[in-house]
Amino acid sequence: MRGVVMHAPGDVEVVDRPDPEILAPTDAVVRLSASCICGSDLWPWRGTDEVADPCPMGHEYVGIVERIGDDVATIKVGDFVVGSFFASDNTCEICRAGYQSRCVHAYLMGAEGTQAELARVPMADGTLVATPGLPDADLVPSLLAASDVLGTGWFAAVAAQAGPGKTVVVVGDGAVGLLGVLAARQLGAERIIAMSRHEDRQRLAVDFGATDVVEERGDVGVEQIKELTGGLGAHSTIEAVGTQESMMQAIRSTRPGGHVGYVGVSHGVELPGRELFFSSLHLHGGPAPVRRFLPQLVDLIWNRTIDPGRVFDLELPLGQAAEGYAAMDDRLAIKVLLRP
Amino acid sequence: MRGVVMHAPGDVEVVDRPDPEILAPTDAVVRLSASCICGSDLWPWRGTDEVADPCPMGHEYVGIVERIGDDVATIKVGDFVVGSFFASDNTCEICRAGYQSRCVHAYLMGAEGTQAELARVPMADGTLVATPGLPDADLVPSLLAASDVLGTGWFAAVAAQAGPGKTVVVVGDGAVGLLGVLAARQLGAERIIAMSRHEDRQRLAVDFGATDVVEERGDVGVEQIKELTGGLGAHSTIEAVGTQESMMQAIRSTRPGGHVGYVGVSHGVELPGRELFFSSLHLHGGPAPVRRFLPQLVDLIWNRTIDPGRVFDLELPLGQAAEGYAAMDDRLAIKVLLRP
Numbered sequence: 001m002r003g004v005v006m007h008a009p010g011d012v013e014v015v016d017r018p019d020p021e022i023l024a025p026t027d028a029v030v031r032l033s034a035s036c037i038c039g040s041d042l043w044p045w046r047g048t049d050e051v052a053d054p055c056p057m058g059h060e061y062v063g064i065v066e067r068i069g070d071d072v073a074t075i076k077v078g079d080f081v082v083g084s085f086f087a088s089d090n091t092c093e094i095c096r097a098g099y100q101s102r103c104v105h106a107y108l109m110g111a112e113g114t115q116a117e118l119a120r121v122p123m124a125d126g127t128l129v130a131t132p133g134l135p136d137a138d139l140v141p142s143l144l145a146a147s148d149v150l151g152t153g154w155f156a157a158v159a160a161q162a163g164p165g166k167t168v169v170v171v172g173d174g175a176v177g178l179l180g181v182l183a184a185r186q187l188g189a190e191r192i193i194a195m196s197r198h199e200d201r202q203r204l205a206v207d208f209g210a211t212d213v214v215e216e217r218g219d220v221g222v223e224q225i226k227e228l229t230g231g232l233g234a235h236s237t238i239e240a241v242g243t244q245e246s247m248m249q250a251i252r253s254t255r256p257g258g259h260v261g262y263v264g265v266s267h268g269v270e271l272p273g274r275e276l277f278f279s280s281l282h283l284h285g286g287p288a289p290v291r292r293f294l295p296q297l298v299d300l301i302w303n304r305t306i307d308p309g310r311v312f313d314l315e316l317p318l319g320q321a322a323e324g325y326a327a328m329d330d331r332l333a334i335k336v337l338l339r340p
Numbered sequence: 341m342r343g344v345v346m347h348a349p350g351d352v353e354v355v356d357r358p359d360p361e362i363l364a365p366t367d368a369v370v371r372l373s374a375s376c377i378c379g380s381d382l383w384p385w386r387g388t389d390e391v392a393d394p395c396p397m398g399h400e401y402v403g404i405v406e407r408i409g410d411d412v413a414t415i416k417v418g419d420f421v422v423g424s425f426f427a428s429d430n431t432c433e434i435c436r437a438g439y440q441s442r443c444v445h446a447y448l449m450g451a452e453g454t455q456a457e458l459a460r461v462p463m464a465d466g467t468l469v470a471t472p473g474l475p476d477a478d479l480v481p482s483l484l485a486a487s488d489v490l491g492t493g494w495f496a497a498v499a500a501q502a503g504p505g506k507t508v509v510v511v512g513d514g515a516v517g518l519l520g521v522l523a524a525r526q527l528g529a530e531r532i533i534a535m536s537r538h539e540d541r542q543r544l545a546v547d548f549g550a551t552d553v554v555e556e557r558g559d560v561g562v563e564q565i566k567e568l569t570g571g572l573g574a575h576s577t578i579e580a581v582g583t584q585e586s587m588m589q590a591i592r593s594t595r596p597g598g599h600v601g602y603v604g605v606s607h608g609v610e611l612p613g614r615e616l617f618f619s620s621l622h623l624h625g626g627p628a629p630v631r632r633f634l635p636q637l638v639d640l641i642w643n644r645t646i647d648p649g650r651v652f653d654l655e656l657p658l659g660q661a662a663e664g665y666a667a668m669d670d671r672l673a674i675k676v677l678l679r680p
Contacts, residue, residue, distance in 0.1 A: 093572060094596050102596030102620045104572075232433060232444075247613065256434050256442030256626075262617070269613025273587065273606035280442045280626035286596075286617050 002340070003116030004321045005054035009047035012057060012322050020112065020120035025071035028124035030081060032063040034144045035115045036312065037324050037336045038085075039174045040265055045325050048267060056113020057321075058338075059085040060147040062140060063119070065128075072124045079130040082298060083121055084290035085109050085148045090126030100126075100291035115321055117340040129294040132302060139301060141309025141337055145179065146297040149335065150308040151290030152263050153179030153240065154297065157187055159261030159284040160236035164188040169225055169253045170210070172240030173201040175311040175335040176263060178208055180238040182308060185209025186300070189236070193228060195221055195249070201334060204310060218245060225253040233258060239285070240264050247271065256280035263288055312337040342680070343456030344661045345394035349387035352397060352662050360452065360460035365411035368464035370421060372403040374484045375455045376652065377664050377676045378425075379514045380605055385665050388607060396453020397661075398678075399425040400487040402480060403459070405468075412464045419470040422638060423461055424630035425449050425488045430466030440466075440631035455661055457680040469634040472642060479641060481649025481677055485519065486637040489675065490648040491630030492603050493519030493580065494637065497527055499601030499624040500576035504528040509565055510550070511590045512580030513541040515651040515675040516603060518548055520578040522648060525549025526640070529576070533568060535561055535589070541674060544650060558585060565593040573598060579625070580604050587611065596620035603628055652677040 003017040020029050035058050043049040065079045075081060088095055088103035095103045107122050121127055135143060142150075153176045162168045162184040170180050173196035184192050185208060193212040194205035202213045214224045226233060233255035239246055242264025250260050251271075262285035276283070300306045314333035316324050324336035343357040360369050375398050383389040405419045415421065428435055428443035435443045447462050461467055475483060482490075493516045502508045502524035510520050513536035524532050525548060533552040534545035542553045554564045566573060573595035579586055582604025590600050591611075602625030616623070640646045654673035656664050664676035 093570075097597045099597035099620055230433075242617075244613075257437045257439035257629075266613035266617040269617075271611040271613060271616065273582075273584075273609025273611060276611065276623075277582075277602070277606040277609075277626050280439055280629075281624070283616075283623040284621070286620035289597075289620075 001117040002318060003113055004057040004318070006044060006051050006057050007053045008051055009045060012325055014319050014321055015054070017056065017116065020118050022067055022069045023120065024122060025069035026123050026125065027069045028065050028072055028075055028121045028128065029067040030061065030063040030119050030121055031066045032061050032114060032117060032119055032340050034062055034140050035338045035340065036060050036144055037115070037328055037338065038148060039176065041325070042329055043265070043267065045329060058113050058115030059108065059110040060144060061109070061114040061119055062144045062147060066118070068124060075124045075128050075130060080134050081128040081130050082143050082146050082294060083128045084151060084294065086287065087122045087127040088291055089123045090291060095126070098292045099289045101287040101289040115318065115338055127291065129298055131298055141312045142301040142307055143298065144337065145308040145311060146294060146301060148290060149175040149311060150179045150297055151293050152176045152288040154183040154293050155288035155290070156180045156238040156240060156261040156263040156285065157183035159259070160238050161259040162187045162189045162236045165190050166235040167191040167193065167229055169193045169195065169234040169237040170240065171195050171237065171246050171250045171253070172264060173198060173205065174240060177238065177240035178204055178311055178334070179308050180240055181205050181210050182208040182306060184238070186306060193225060193234065198331065218249060221249060222252040229255070235259070236261070242267050242269070244269050251276065251279055251281065254279070254281050258282070259284070261285055311335045315339065341457040342658060343453055344397040344658070346384060346391050346397050347393045348391055349385060352665055354659050354661055355394070357396065357456065360458050362407055362409045363460065364462060365409035366463050366465065367409045368405050368412055368415055368461045368468065369407040370401065370403040370459050370461055371406045372401050372454060372457060372459055372680050374402055374480050375678045375680065376400050376484055377455070377668055377678065378488060379516065381665070382669055383605070383607065385669060398453050398455030399448065399450040400484060401449070401454040401459055402484045402487060406458070408464060415464045415468050415470060420474050421468040421470050422483050422486050422634060423468045424491060424634065426627060427462045427467040428631055429463045430631060435466070438632045439629045441627040441629040455658065455678055467631065469638055471638055481652045482641045482647055483638065484677065485648040485651060486634060486641060488630060489515040489651060490519045490637055491633050492516045492628040494523040494633050495628035495630070496520045496578040496580060496601040496603040496625065497523035499599065500578050501599040502527045502529045502576045505530050506575040507531040507533065507569055509533045509535065509574040509577040509593045510580065511535050511577065511586050511593070512604060513538060513545065514580060517578065517580035518544055518651055518674070519648050520580055521545050521550050522548040522646060524578070526646065533565060533574065538671065558589060559592070561589060562592040569595070575599070576601070582607050582609070584609050591616065591619055591621065594619070594621050598622070599624070601625055651675045655679065
């Protein structure tokens with residue numbers, strides 16, 4: 001099959017890779033209808049994370065089940081499925097508590113590389129959610145978004161306890177931040193302040209439910225949040241970047257007793273204990289347990305209540321993946337969908 | 341009046357200080373029945389925190405209201421009262437959300453210095469809780485404990501979401517940690533693992549409800565917690581020390597999706613963002629909003645359901661405060677009660 005590999009920072013290529021096989025009786029092999037490039041794929045692209053050459057890329061996926069192992073019970077050949085970027089058994093104590101991304105058997109789908117024509121999905125029964133039928137073509141991008149960016153933004157909003165009566169700040173205007181706005185709106189937040197300095201992303205944030213936009217960052221941005229919240233700060237803050245600056249911006253934008261939901265993969269972050277202590281806030285986050293939310297998210301997409309696929313503003317054939325990486329790196333695209 | 345001041349690390353003295361006055365119409369002046377030395381008083385005593393000379397000491401207090409300002413409406417002269425170490429208006433938005441220690445008018449009672457005969461309490465209506473009558477003498481230590489160490493341990497247990505079915509780890513065997521054990525028991529925790537290497541404190545922990553004791557610290561202690569919890573870690577962890585080692589011990593003892601309630605005042609703590617991210621846990625803490633819990637705690641003490649005053653294992657007249665500091669510093673006493 002054809003699949004994307006990264007050789008080194010800035011160097012991705014579509015190559016022939018071996019077709020995935022059923023390795024365990026709980027595996028499924030899925031023919032991918034669509035895949036995409038993640039903001040987190042830019043960390044190695046930019047050289048921030050190390051790359052083993054060749055490194056298969058991609059961890060988001062939707063498609064049609066082509067083969068299943070003997071022990072797969074609930075997923076059938078021919079099902080259209082969505083799965084999280086972490087495969088999980090969905091039966092262990094951690095999964096049952098809703099933390100499937102930390103399943104005792106958690107398996108990062110990046111190791112399979114889903115920017116490809118096919119993907120092996122371990123623990124298919126625990127990982128995959130089948131849609132009620134084959135989706136209309138226009139639903140595919142939204143279902144793909146559920147695989148990571150929507151699920152991650154949704155988890156951030158839940159972790160930040162976005163809800164009725166709450167003022168929610170969103171730090172980060174990538175796909176996850178924008179879908180954090182959408183999630184906060186769906187969860188009933190009263191006011192949603194998107195922190196963004198890019199006009200196209202501001203527009204999408206407003207379409208997704210943002211009531212206010214703050215363009216400034218850092219302490220100046222925090223001051224503006226304070227002005228908008230009676231000097232107190234937000235009840236709930238979504239952090240969707242993962243840098244020291246974005247974490248401190250999130251923490252300082254939040255009132256005492258408030259909640260920060262952080263989902264940007266931490267890069268070089270050191271949290272000052274004393275400031276955190278006296279902030280009196282709740283901090284929760286990490287790799288999103290997308291599987292917890294998938295049934296609900298698939299339902300909202302299937303019923304056309306939400307349209308998270310709008311974050312894909314560039315669609316390319318798989319063979320042009322390198323262009324997609326460059327476009328996201330240059331912020332010419334929010335998120336790139338790849339068609340195998 | 342007589343009151344304790346610190347001149348320099350290791351140097352406290354009982355001196356004549358001016359009697360407190362009603363400075364604002366919302367003030368009360370309380371004649372203290374008992375005061376005490378806090379673990380946090382040992383930070384300046386040991387030279388970790390700086391000291392202004394002379395620095396009035398003490399922030400825990402119970403006593404009888406002697407005078408009130410013209411605007412005090414609910415607290416009366418003659419009431420026996422308990423207050424938090426943070427005075428608060430109890431009416432602002434932050435207080436109403438339950439974070440009175442971060443009240444927009446929060447005032448640290450340490451500035452008054454309650455290791456003394458009298459204390460001014462600002463915002464008396466918002467700060468003080470009157471008992472149903474004059475307490476029996478044996479209840480006074482427990483009511484005094486409610487002022488800080490019980491309220492702080494209780495907040496930590498609530499922040500850690502201790503409750504039915506939960507395994508709770510307690511890091512720190514000072515008065516706050518021990519009362520965190522008591523709180524977890526009252527909140528219905530199934531299993532409570534006290535981390536302590538001091539036999540007398542282990543005994544009190546067991547009396548307060550600990551089901552297990554782990555003597556090791558650091559990563560060895562964490563391994564023992566993992567062994568006791570099926571390899572997963574605790575659901576809930578109370579951190580009651582405030583050092584880098586104790587925070588990491590608490591974080592690493594907790595399972596993914598679990599809750600850490602941290603109340604040890606942070607000293608030199610830097611939390612590694614990436615480890616915290618992949619821990620997937622909830623972190624909440626800070627200066628305890630004791631006022632939130634005071635009515636309930638006074639009730640539990642008044643009904644003799646709990647006996648938190650047992651953490652006071654040394655009682656001295658105010659004039660011997662210096663001996664009390666030394667005894668706590670040398671771990672000869674868990675907590676010292678001072679009689680003015």
